[in-house]
Amino acid sequence: MRNISDKNKTILSAIVLLVGLIWIWTSRVDAQSITQDHIATPQIGFVAPDFSLKNQTDESVVLSEFMGNVILINLWASWCLPCRKEMPIMQRVYQDYKDKGFIVFAVNVTNQDNRSDAIAFFEKNNLSFPLLFDDTGDVSNLYRLHSLPTTFFVGRDGIIDDIVYGGPMSEALIRTKVEQMLKDTP
Amino acid sequence: MLPILQVGPVAIQTPGLIILLGIWIGLSFGEKTCKWFYLxxxxxxxxxxxAILAGILGARLTFVLNNLGAFAIKPLNIFSLNLDLLDPIGGLLFGALAILIYIQRKKINGWDLLNSVTPFLAIMNISIPLANLASGNGFGAITNRPWGVNLWGAKRHPTxxxxxxxxxxILTAILIIIKRNAISRYHFSIFSIFIIFIAAERLFLEKFRGDSVTILGGFRTNQLIAWIVLAIGLILYIKIPHKNESKKLKT
Known part of the structure; x- marks a missing residue:
């Protein structure tokens, strides 16, 4: 037979569970307040901060104008070995998925690099995705760059889906993420 | 927030470093406490x-099987050091299976094992939010409380x-309970007490998170899971000890 102490434990447990249910009820939120889509900051689940940078032909490229595509923003420098290693990998994936709405923006941290080296590297490796120059370091600051390379995967809705610090990224990693994001946000 | 620690040319991912430190401290600590539970x-x-090795292998294997197309082009990517190429559920299943096989072969009592790893788990329960503090993950909801911190474009609860x-x-409470031998009659209760504590913690603190996944009606998924775990913990604590009252803690 169960002793009185166990009975008390059962009653106490029931009270704890009931309080838990009330707490869950009071913790409800509407989806709008829990999603972070109204704030632009470089973190998963938030809107990718907008920027405008010049490309090789000195035309301005504005990130927000490409919303609706799956975007890979790669912050890199020509002297950074892992950055150099992953560029051809990104090119192969870009080649395979660009017609499905996949774009790569190679944002060169030009304040720590120089344009001619970046352009030479692009030409040598036949890289065809847009090369953008962050001459002032503003975009690096905006994206809180801590290490090179850093890669942001941005969904069609403009929300950051994933961030990869360091490199080189494997081809399988880029492919799986891009395939998933193309599927998730048609 | 310090997601990357730059040491010369090497960029160390601080959250990963904190988790590794947690494992190391947890193991050193567990080494001292496991004897109390006959392990x-x-x-x-x-x-x-x-468990860690089987978990990593299982997580990678499951990820590869789920994304065969991506690996077919570069099969050597299977051995990539990239931690993003892991499937957590596959890792958990393989890790748990490996533990089951080990304890069956060694004839280790499952409850003894769960009690033995409780201090280790309690230390991991500290290192995970510390890793989140470094990475900025697990962030809080927007608040105007004076102790709010500026993170991700707003003043937030420092969750x-x-x-x-x-x-x-929780770690202190667990150690006090073990030390005082307060549960010696029900020696395997320490694990159930631990899961009651962590479920209650998650149930309470999830309200202040800004990254909760919600389901229909605006309920936070983690709270619902925590409530179920809490119920299981309470049932274990109340019911199961009666079957094994005679075994005492070895303190």
Whole structure:
């Protein structure tokens, strides 16, 4: 037979569970307040901060104008070995998925690099995705760059889906993420 | 927030470093406490090492099987050091399976094992929010409380700090309970008490998180899971000890 102490434990447990249910009820939120889509900051689940940078032909490229595509923003420098290693990998994936709405923006941290080296590297490796120059370091600051390379995967809705610090990224990693994001946000 | 620690040319991912430190401290600590629960330190080391290795292998294998197309082009990517190429559920299943096989072969009582790893888990329960503090993950909801912190474009509840403090409180409580031998009649209750504590922690603190996944009606998924775990913990604590009253803690 169960002793009185166990009975008390059962009653106490029931009270704890009931309080838990009330707490869950009071913790409800509407989806709008829990999603972070109204704030632009470089973190998963938030809107990718907008920027405008010049490309090789000195035309301005504005990130927000490409919303609706799956975007890979790669912050890199020509002297950074892992950055150099992953560029051809990104090119192969870009080649395979660009017609499905996949774009790569190679944002060169030009304040720590120089344009001619970046352009030479692009030409040598036949890289065809847009090369953008962050001459002032503003975009690096905006994206809180801590290490090179850093890669942001941005969904069609403009929300950051994933961030990869360091490199080189494997081809399988880029492919799986891009395939998933193309599927998730048609 | 310090996601990357730059040491010369090497960029160390701080959250990963904190988790590794947690494992190391947890193991060192578990080595001292596991004897209380009739488990040899070498078995504890073996079990955790096997679980981690099997977990990583299982997580990678499951990820590869789910994304065969991506690996077909570059099969050597299967051995990539990239931690993003892991499937957590596959990892958990393989890790748990490896532990089951080990304890069956060594004839280790499952409850003894769960009690033995409780201090280790309590330390991991501190290192995970600390890792989140470094990475900025697990962030809080927007608040105007004076102790709010500026993070991700708004003033937010410092949930990583709440969770770290809760982790310290839980660890202290667990150690006090073990030390005082307060549950000696029900020696395997320490694990059930631990899961009651962490479920209650998650149930309470999830309200202040800004990254909760919600389901229909605006309910936070983690709270619902925590409530179920809490119920299981309470049932274990009340019911199961009666079957094994005679075994005492070895303190």
């Amino acid at each position: 040899q330190p070498e078995d504890l080391y073996n079990i955790i090492t096997i 990583q700090i709440y969770e770290t403090l809760a982790g310290f409180i």
